Amino acid sequence: MSANTWTIAAARDALRKGEISATDLTMSCLTAIDAGDALGAFVHKTPEIALEQARAADARIKAGDAPAMCGIPLGIKDLFCTKGVPSQAASNILRGFRPEYESTVTTKLFDAGAVMLGKLNMDEFAMGSSNETSCYGNAVNPWKVDGRTLTPGGSSGGSAAAVAADLCLAATGTDTGGSIRQPAAFTGIVGIKPTYGRVSRWGIVAFASSLDQAGPMTKSVRDAAIFLQAMSGHDPKDSTSADLPVPDFEAALTGDIRGKKIGLPREYRMDGMPAEIEKLWSDGAAMLKDAGAEIVDISLPHTKYALPAYYVIAPAEASSNLARYDGVRYGHRATLSAGDGITEMYEKTRAEGFGKEVQRRVMIGTYVLSAGFYDAYYNRARKVRALIKRDFEQVFAAGVDAILTPATPSAAFGLGEMSSADPIEMYLNDVFTVTVNLAGLPGVAVPVGLDKQGLPLGLQLIGRPWEEGALLNHAYVLERAAGFVAKPQKWW
Template identity: 60%
Template sequence: MSELTNKTIAELRDGIAGGSFKAREVAEAYNAAVAAGRALNAYTVETPDDALAVADAADRGEITGPLAGIPLGIKDLFATEGVDTTSGSRILKDFKPRYQSTVVANLRKAGAGMLGKLNMDEFAMGSSNETSAYGPVISPWRRKDGSNASLTPGGSSGGSAAAVSAGLAPGVTGTDTGGSIRQPAAFTGICGIKPTYGRCSRWGIVSFASSLDQAGPMAKTVRDCAIMLEAMSGFDPKDSTSLDEPVPQWEAGLSSNLKGKRVGIPKEYRIDGVPDEINALWDRGIEWLKDAGAEPVEISLPHTKHALPTYYIIAPAEASSNLARYDGVRYGLREVPDGGNLDAMYSATRAAGFGAEVKRRIMIGTYVLSAGFYDAYFTKAQRVRALIKQDFRKAFEQCDLILTPTAPSAAFGIGEKSDDPIAMYLNDVFAVPASLAGLPAMSVPGGLDGQGLPLGLHLIGNELDEQGVLNAALAIEERAGPTARAEKWW
């Protein structure tokens, strides 16, 4: 692997700007890494020519910006003009948009090239990247027990996480509905931030649950996430949920001095059955933040225990509505049975195009929205969601930030939980509450478990306080030290 693929985005940016190396050298190094890493199944489409063309333009001075000439990986649900955008589903096979998502357009304006589209759970529904029509992404990490079992990189942004962790991209886009940036970041030893809902435009992103979906960056370091988030964010009149707020200079504002900050430790997150090493990591994180000048305070988020069932009512309900558009009429797959009518085409197309997990969530969502159950389930879930938001508002009267573990375990083996949807859903137990409340939240590497696998610490901030989250994450990053790299086996 080229030395260039070990550098951070900040180092690549400064190296290109300072003439230490050419943008084309960076693109060539990453194109070679992507080709060499195909065994991980992280990319669904490779676009080496795009990365080289943008790099050459940057070297000629035709492209400028904070990401000039730096090639990135793009999750497969961001619309990319002329390049397959399938959301990991066979129902969108060969769909090539004639438009660009706002987030991708913003990254282009900042000077970034594209290495390709990244594998993901189908329609972002999953926590292990096993529901993709392209097959599972394989984590670059292995347990120390000598079994060499293939591990999940997490989901739904599993391809994104594996690409950064394996050195197949310096930074990538992800999306987070109930933890799909933060959980895979924790599983692969990288950083990932979900900003405040509305910071990044959802226009041109294939929808899962519209009131929850939010784009964000994933990268090697906190600084790199700040650089990417600045480029991705901004008001978009095409998105009715976009926040009309100025984009702060998050990188310039980075500081690991937390003197005067109060960090909330929610007592409800001490959950029975969580491994001791997760709680030990959490305690280390508290000590690291104290060392940075922060004061830990115990807080209560009493409706936390209801967050997961609330999420798994609201998200499938919105998915059921959003995925109704995939009917074989306008785009994507079309299955027409011999002698069948329009209803038969709808049924055959959706049966052949959607995978088992997507069908499960559509059925759950349709059920909770049905006439006899709407008030009993969906309306009640919305009320509980309001209570969860209220819990956070009250908590932030006592603290500036909240610290929890990111996930209840390290990465598990592919296939280990695929037969038990409930066990799979529990992976998001720490991440879902912040999503329901629309708050900024970030996972940062905290260390390794007994099997040598990465574990993440999770920071939640108040609305629009991405700076506070990034600063606290930087304090942890400095004290935890660099996460050991996965040994190359592919």
């Protein structure tokens, strides 16, 4: 079994015992990455940096001073600024941008001895659910059916594809409306979006600042716990970062959920939900019940307003955040004609640099923030958001420990199948995930089974704020009960 297929936990133990060096482990991943170009997952490879970091990790392990992530080869989503390495957010407007600084998350990971293999594909500025809006081209799901090329989900599509195809041991992702959990479910891996404020957003290219959260995408729940611990912690550079101690998430994986209350929200039973998703959900509830949990029906009455509220708030914040990409300080600048002034430079640069989906969301966002419509749209959406948050607070106050829902409305769909004339079709992919971002809660996607075509399906668990340890323990029980070990057939 090649070392690139290992989990973080297995690699950590092998590194400690001297059964493999971080350099050999890294080489195993670099070889897999070069053989996996057809997946479009890695868009900027950094083998020199990786081998240098691996050698440093080997020295630390030898000296007996090695945190859990020391020597672990990772992929980094192209949204994280990495010093001296292209960080483009998969957009042409940031072509050529090499930051002079390191994001807080990557700083924490490198301080812990982790190894960066390269930067990963994603939807442009994290806007998308299928990784089809990237300036690098599509990322491709390693799972295939009848020769169809499938989406790995989005926006963290490159991260999901790389982890599922064993190009790296784990990857960073970001989640604004489901961008960690949906691709994790589509590719049969684990992805956790932590509580808003648990992980610093500093040095991560912003999409919607009140919703964005970074988190790990891994091959197992235990790996998610180990990785999340290394990413988490207070950061004075991020005003929304919580000044709370980071618990030992791995130690929370006791596998004991006896007496815990799991809520099933009736509003998540959508019209036209595929029978397979419905069955997966009830199977998941039965697994948790068998482990000693109590299953209760709950109501989250404002769920039906979540998607419209999200697609007002997120574009509004995006329109504000993306105003800084104007061709003046960094990134792409349009070639100007004689007589063009600063306004023409802004217009041409943004028209050339932003893709269609980003342009669409910037225009929606600018519209809902404009003088005549601010109250009708943006303020109303903020009120709805407060009601969605209150729904969850009331359920948790009534003693519910975690909430079980589907992660996605379907298995992975074919590339090109959803990018029809109607963008709303694509937005419906976020139906089960956006509530968690609007309420700032932690949510985790766990692979639980395969559909009739043989594609992975995942379930989502939603936890109480700041209780990622308890949430991961529920996910750990579900993972063990489901026993999901399927891997994609290698075709790349």
